[in-house]
Amino acid sequence: MSLSNTATITWFFACKVEDVPANGGVCVKYRDEQIALFHFSRRGEWYATQNLCPHRRQMALSRGMIGTQGGEPKVACPFHKKSFSLADGRCLSDDTECSLTTYPVKVEEDRVYIGIVNGSGHAAVMA
Amino acid sequence: MTKIVIIGNGMTSYKFCEKIIAKAVPGTLQLVVFGEEPRPAYDRVHLSAFFSGKTAQDLELAPADWYAQQGITLHLGDPVQHIDRAQKTVHSHKGITETYDYLVMATGAAAFVPPIPGVDKKGVFIYRTIEDLEMIRDYAPHAATGAVIGGGLLGLEAAKALLDLGLRDTHVIEFAPRLMPRQIDDSGSSLLKAQLEKLGLRVHTSMQTTAILGDDTITGLQFADDSSLPADILIISAGIAPRDELARLCGLDTGHRGGIVVNEQLQTSDPYIYAIGECALYNGMIYGLVAPGYEMAEVVASQLTGTEKAFTGFDMSTKLKLIGVDVASFGNPFTPADQCRSIVFEDTLKGVYKRINITPDGQHLLGGILIGDADDYNMLLQTAKNKVVLPPNPEDVLLGARGGQAEGAAGVLGLPDEATICSCENISKAAICNAVKDGHETLDAVKKCTKAATCCGGCAPMVKDLITATLKSQGKYIRNVLCEHFDYSRQELFDLIRIKNLYSFDEVLDHYGHGDGCEVCKPAIASILASLWNEMILAKGNDTAQDSNDRFLANIQKGGTYSVVPRVPGGEITPRQLMVIAQVAEKYNLYTKITGGQRIDMFGAHVNDLPLIWEELIAAGFESGHAYGKALRTVKSCVGSTWCRFGLHDSVSYAIRIEQRYRGLRAPHKIKSAVSGCIRECAEAQSKDFGIIATEKGWNLYVCGNGGSKPQHAVLLAGDLDSETCIRYIDRFLMFYIKTADPLTRTATWLNKLDGGIEYLRNVVVNDSLGIAAQLESEMQALVDNYKCEWKEVVENPALRKRFSHFVNAPEEKDPTVSFEHLREQKKAAEWK
Ligand code: SRM
Ligand SMILES: Cc1cc2nc3c(=O)[nH]c(=O)nc-3n(C[C@H](O)[C@H](O)[C@H](O)COP(=O)(O)OP(=O)(O)OC[C@H]3O[C@@H](n4cnc5c(N)ncnc54)[C@H](O)[C@@H]3O)c2cc1C
Ligand code: SF4
Ligand code: FES
Numbered sequence: 001m002s003l004s005n006t007a008t009i010t011w012f013f014a015c016k017v018e019d020v021p022a023n024g025g026v027c028v029k030y031r032d033e034q035i036a037l038f039h040f041s042r043r044g045e046w047y048a049t050q051n052l053c054p055h056r057r058q059m060a061l062s063r064g065m066i067g068t069q070g071g072e073p074k075v076a077c078p079f080h081k082k083s084f085s086l087a088d089g090r091c092l093s094d095d096t097e098c099s100l101t102t103y104p105v106k107v108e109e110d111r112v113y114i115g116i117v118n119g120s121g122h123a124a125v126m127a
Numbered sequence: 128m129t130k131i132v133i134i135g136n137g138m139t140s141y142k143f144c145e146k147i148i149a150k151a152v153p154g155t156l157q158l159v160v161f162g163e164e165p166r167p168a169y170d171r172v173h174l175s176a177f178f179s180g181k182t183a184q185d186l187e188l189a190p191a192d193w194y195a196q197q198g199i200t201l202h203l204g205d206p207v208q209h210i211d212r213a214q215k216t217v218h219s220h221k222g223i224t225e226t227y228d229y230l231v232m233a234t235g236a237a238a239f240v241p242p243i244p245g246v247d248k249k250g251v252f253i254y255r256t257i258e259d260l261e262m263i264r265d266y267a268p269h270a271a272t273g274a275v276i277g278g279g280l281l282g283l284e285a286a287k288a289l290l291d292l293g294l295r296d297t298h299v300i301e302f303a304p305r306l307m308p309r310q311i312d313d314s315g316s317s318l319l320k321a322q323l324e325k326l327g328l329r330v331h332t333s334m335q336t337t338a339i340l341g342d343d344t345i346t347g348l349q350f351a352d353d354s355s356l357p358a359d360i361l362i363i364s365a366g367i368a369p370r371d372e373l374a375r376l377c378g379l380d381t382g383h384r385g386g387i388v389v390n391e392q393l394q395t396s397d398p399y400i401y402a403i404g405e406c407a408l409y410n411g412m413i414y415g416l417v418a419p420g421y422e423m424a425e426v427v428a429s430q431l432t433g434t435e436k437a438f439t440g441f442d443m444s445t446k447l448k449l450i451g452v453d454v455a456s457f458g459n460p461f462t463p464a465d466q467c468r469s470i471v472f473e474d475t476l477k478g479v480y481k482r483i484n485i486t487p488d489g490q491h492l493l494g495g496i497l498i499g500d501a502d503d504y505n506m507l508l509q510t511a512k513n514k515v516v517l518p519p520n521p522e523d524v525l526l527g528a529r530g531g532q533a534e535g536a537a538g539v540l541g542l543p544d545e546a547t548i549c550s551c552e553n554i555s556k557a558a559i560c561n562a563v564k565d566g567h568e569t570l571d572a573v574k575k576c577t578k579a580a581t582c583c584g585g586c587a588p589m590v591k592d593l594i595t596a597t598l599k600s601q602g603k604y605i606r607n608v609l610c611e612h613f614d615y616s617r618q619e620l621f622d623l624i625r626i627k628n629l630y631s632f633d634e635v636l637d638h639y640g641h642g643d644g645c646e647v648c649k650p651a652i653a654s655i656l657a658s659l660w661n662e663m664i665l666a667k668g669n670d671t672a673q674d675s676n677d678r679f680l681a682n683i684q685k686g687g688t689y690s691v692v693p694r695v696p697g698g699e700i701t702p703r704q705l706m707v708i709a710q711v712a713e714k715y716n717l718y719t720k721i722t723g724g725q726r727i728d729m730f731g732a733h734v735n736d737l738p739l740i741w742e743e744l745i746a747a748g749f750e751s752g753h754a755y756g757k758a759l760r761t762v763k764s765c766v767g768s769t770w771c772r773f774g775l776h777d778s779v780s781y782a783i784r785i786e787q788r789y790r791g792l793r794a795p796h797k798i799k800s801a802v803s804g805c806i807r808e809c810a811e812a813q814s815k816d817f818g819i820i821a822t823e824k825g826w827n828l829y830v831c832g833n834g835g836s837k838p839q840h841a842v843l844l845a846g847d848l849d850s851e852t853c854i855r856y857i858d859r860f861l862m863f864y865i866k867t868a869d870p871l872t873r874t875a876t877w878l879n880k881l882d883g884g885i886e887y888l889r890n891v892v893v894n895d896s897l898g899i900a901a902q903l904e905s906e907m908q909a910l911v912d913n914y915k916c917e918w919k920e921v922v923e924n925p926a927l928r929k930r931f932s933h934f935v936n937a938p939e940e941k942d943p944t945v946s947f948e949h950l951r952e953q954k955k956a957a958e959w960k
Contacts, residue, residue, distance in 0.1 A: 024670065024671030028934065063683070065650075068612075
């Protein structure tokens with residue numbers, strides 16, 4: 001993961017650690033956007049992606065199941081089980097499916113924050 | 128540095144770029160591509176997927192960046208208008224001039240539009256590019272009746288697309304006396320016609336369209352026999368016309384009926400200009416399919432990078448996709464009768480027609496036609512292409528060996544190494560087997576490594592068979608393991624988890640797995656845990672290991688709302704209960720429907736409302752119906768002896784007793800049951816996982832029936848049982864199934880795979896041949912005793928309730944993107960894109 005050097009990140013408070021089920025996700029409202037936030041507690045990792053599954057444009061990824069494929073963390077959409085890398089958002093089940101936007105996450109004193117690049121309210125696009 | 132200019136950026140153009148980049152020494156080539164269409168090459172073969180939600184971007188073969196990364200200059204939306212062969216330059220519409228050392232024409236074909244008066248009217252379309260489909264999509268909502276001229280491969284695909292766009296009244300007009308005249312014979316065509324008519328298409332053969340009616344806008348078609356047909360939208364799909372106009376302009380040889388003449392090297396009459404794909408005319412033939420185009424790309428890419436290679440024609444075998452009826456033709460389906468023997472199999476009831484042509488000596492397969500069931504297409508195609516010697520009874524290749532003989536030469540391993548398995552990417556059997564031997568042991572790994580099965584995917588089953596066969600030949604034991612995280616089968620894990628007394632997914636993973644789990648092993652293990660201990664499925668951190676429907680205790684639907692299905696044991700419901708359902712449905716604005724399982728489903732509930740809805744239902748005495756779980760669903764009943772003049776016993780009371788006994792029972796897949804009061808079988812018990820039918824003396828118990836896509840009748844396990852014995856047998860049967868079946872395997876499939884079949888099962892259940900009957904019964908009794916309604920537990924537990932919100936940071940708010948449409952007196956989910 002790398003962010004472009006010029007980008008500044010605005011961190012917003014999403015929820016408390018305890019609000020997110022272990023090894024599961026929740027949906028966070030940020031302005032008019034929906035962000036899926038995942039606590040991969042087995043690996044001690046946090047991830048955030050867009051909540052919209054690009055396949056049928058369903059607001060569903062936060063309700064998806066997380067896991068790994070060859071060590072890479074991923075989420076499988078509850079609708080048709082397409083899975084996406086949590087690390088970079090790319091679709092792992094279908095080369096032609098669009099990638100997810102991913103967001104940086106940090107946890108401070110039980111509080112979980114999601115990073116928005118440039119405060120634009122948009123895609124902290126990570127390469 | 129050699130400079131190659133490519134005209135056209137369609138499927139073969141892209142493949143050519145990909146192949147030549149892979150073959151060339153870096154830095155020795157300069158590639159420039161001109162494309163007339165506004166976007167980079169996309170998957171035209173799967174164009175119709177645009178209507179089922181794929182976007183233009185989804186269909187891209189590679190994004191525009193890919194060309195840039197490979198150092199290819201790509202001019203899009205800029206057709207070449209002139210070729211100067213003397214100067215070796217091309218000139219584009221936007222005024223770009225490029226010189227070339229070699230020119231590759233990959234201009235494809237256009238839809239052929241016959242000169243019928245009125246083809247320029249509004250509402251008349253062709254079916255070739257994304258833009259064509261966009262226009263059709265935008266126009267279709269204004270139309271009620273659709274027509275397609277052309278009953279060939281593409282015409283049928285277009286007609287199915289119109290049906291799917293909601294035009295229930297769609298007609299196919301074919302000039303020839305039969306459908307797909309170039310691929311199938313008369314008998315095949317009439318069977319296909321019957322099947323298509325079942326799908327709702329109306330087929331008119333031997334029809335010549337003479338005019339398109341209407342002022343500006345189409346209103347109908349006029350035919351040569353003076354009849355006419357009203358139509359508001361028309362797609363013309365009457366064949367293809369190779370795009371050879373540029374070639375003609377610069378004096379290259381072209382065919383009478385179009386196409387740029389090429390030799391075996393795919394050179395045109397100018398040795399510096401090649402033509403590939405649908406614009407090329409080789410040996411008097413235009414190849415209107417993608418696989419020969421890719422082969423042509425391979426030949427030219429090889430030659431331009433210094434390897435001799437020739438194009439010597441290509442097989443025109445095809446399998447029709449998308450239409451809902453299998454249709455395939457391979458090899459030469461039309462060998463004249465004096466040069467071959469034909470074997471024909473026809474089942475008009477099932478809608479299956481198969482014909483193969485074999486050499487008069489019965490040694491080799493020449494070609495054939497498959498309609499209604501094309502599962503054997505790949506195998507037969509390879510058998511024909513590779514001249515595999517046929518078994519002594521050649522009909523076995525159509526019907527399978529029926530004498531208990533082992534599979535003969537026709538199995539995958541019987542194919543020679545050179546056999547092409549994936550014809551889109553031209554991957555041989557040897558290449559796939561070698562990849563497996565090099566350690567690529569899964570379908571995904573083989574796909575990535577060889578590209579096999581990445582295009583149309585039709586060969587995937589064969590690739591899988593090859594992987595298994597190769598592994599077996601290497602002496603590797605193919606274990607039926609769950610997934611990459613567990614080297615155990617479900618049955619093994621079931622026993623291990625019981626012996627070790629494990630209660631959560633994480634514990635099981637720590638003991639017997641590796642890595643972090645996935646959407647395959649998590650629900651499988653969550654289901655084992657539920658079948659073993661019958662604890663609250665959302666407890667002990669198992670909530671996030673449950674399939675999404677189990678996690679929210681409701682089925683997710685289009686748009687992200689959920690359905691609510693209270694249990695209605697045996698289908699018996701009181702007027703008061705009906706009123707409660709009515710009140711709840713009105714209050715929460717839910718769509719209501721009677722299900723196929725004798726109960727009522729309420730659809731369209733927001734996740735936030737689920738606990739509130741269930742709170743009211745539970746207060747009125749309802750329980751979860753487990754419609755979301757791999758669990759007992761319904762026990763249907765007929766009215767039975769309490770009212771019916773034929774009823775032998777009280778089937779409703781018995782059904783209620785059975786449903787209450789096994790409610791909440793979780794299993795490898797869902798379980799359904801029914802009880803009928805007599806042999807008239809109004810409850811359809813013989814289509815259930817276990818079904819009970821009243822006899823004069825007691826109950827007959829049937830097991831392992833299935834509805835669904837491959838229906839199968841249940842078979843009699845034991846007859847004339849008293850009520851108690853019948854339940855004991857069901858206990859044993861269900862528990863044995865739960866312990867031994869693979870994940871997501873219904874009882875019917877389980878029985879089909881069970882060594883020894885029903886005889887063995889009867890021995891275990893009725894005769895207790897394994898000596899486990901008492902154990903099975905007591906295990907079942909423990910599960911029955913442990914039953915609790917899980918929705919009741921959620922409603923009463925604030926921590927669990929909290930999970931039923933859409934936004935974690937705005938729990939009161941509902942998902943604002945959910946929307947409904949009006950339907951009759953109720954609502955329906957908004958159509959997804
Ligand atoms: C609601 C209902 C249709 C209806 O409106 O009547 C229905 C709806 C669904 N069925 Fe069904 N099936 C319904 C009766 C049936 C029946 C008829 C029956 O039970 O008598 C069958 C054939 C009988 C059988 O199962 O053997 C049936 C065979 C299937 C199958 C195929 C199973 C198979 O073995 O091949 C699936 C897919 C699956 O389970 O994997 C399925 C899956 C589904 C799912 C769960 C699809 C999904 O994953 O979203 C649908 C959920 C809708 C929802 O949101 O609630 N449904 N489904 C019926 C609910 C019955 C109930 O009261 O619980
Ligand atoms: C709906 C549909 C379904 C199909 N289904 C199947 C199937 O199931 N199996 C199968 O094998 N085949 C199928 N085909 C056929 C397959 O798509 C074609 O065989 C394949 O696309 C041919 O590739 P091509 O590169 O020769 O032509 P195209 O993909 O048509 O590409 C040619 C490109 O060249 C461009 N062009 C033309 N002239 C110029 C110029 N002067 N300057 C610049 N650009 C130019 C065109 O605009 C076009 O983009 C289907 C086709 C359609 C339309
Ligand atoms: S038949 Fe198909 S569409 Fe109808 S309810 Fe069952 S799964 Fe859904
Ligand atoms: S909507 Fe997500 S996989 Fe289909």
